[in-house]
Amino acid sequence: MAPDPLRDEDLKESFARSSGPGGQHVNKVSTAVTLTHIPSGLSVTVSDSRSQSMNRATARERLAEKITSLREARRLKARAEVSKARRRKAKRTPSEKRKLVESKRRRSDVKKARGRVSE
Numbered sequence: 253m254a255p256d257p258l259r260d261e262d263l264k265e266s267f268a269r270s271s272g273p274g275g276q277h278v279n280k281v282s283t284a285v286t287l288t289h290i291p292s293g294l295s296v297t298v299s300d301s302r303s304q305s306m307n308r309a310t311a312r313e314r315l316a317e318k319i320t321s322l323r324e325a326r327r328l329k330a331r332a333e334v335s336k337a338r339r340r341k342a343k344r345t346p347s348e349k350r351k352l353v354e355s356k357r358r359r360s361d362v363k364k365a366r367g368r369v370s371e
Contacts, residue, residue, distance in 0.1 A: 258316055264288040265308070270299035287311040294318050 267282040284299035285307040296318060298311040344352070 258289065258312060258319070262290050263315075264290055267304065270302075283307055285311045287315050289315055289319060292319060292322065294322070 264287075266286045266288075268284045268286065269282050270284040281304070283302055283304045284297060285304065286295060286297045287308075288295040294315065296311050296315045298307045298314065300310055301307050
């Protein structure tokens with residue numbers, strides 16, 4: 253498993269009252285946890301459980317997943333850019349050039365044949 257990308261000094265925690273089932277406990281205790289990763293600005297709010305500590309753990313896991321997927325997406329995007337640049341730089345092979353010129357010549361002949369018919 254990958255190392256935890258979260259450091260405690262990069263996180264900002266805040267708590268709020270949850271909504272939904274749970275009765276008086278939910279109404280009295282701030283069990284909803286909002287975890288913000290300061291460097292990236294990503295934020296996760298969890299109020300799945302009646303327990304604040306369980307919500308904290310879940311929020312930490314979800315934030316770690318979110319950050320990991322964001323890093324992976326950036327890595328894939330950079331890789332795609334490199335690949336695209338490489339394809340752009342690639343020269344056409346002689347056979348590709350020959351086929352291209354031949355298709356252009358055929359197209360030109362077709363267009364010339366469309367000309368006006370003289371009477």
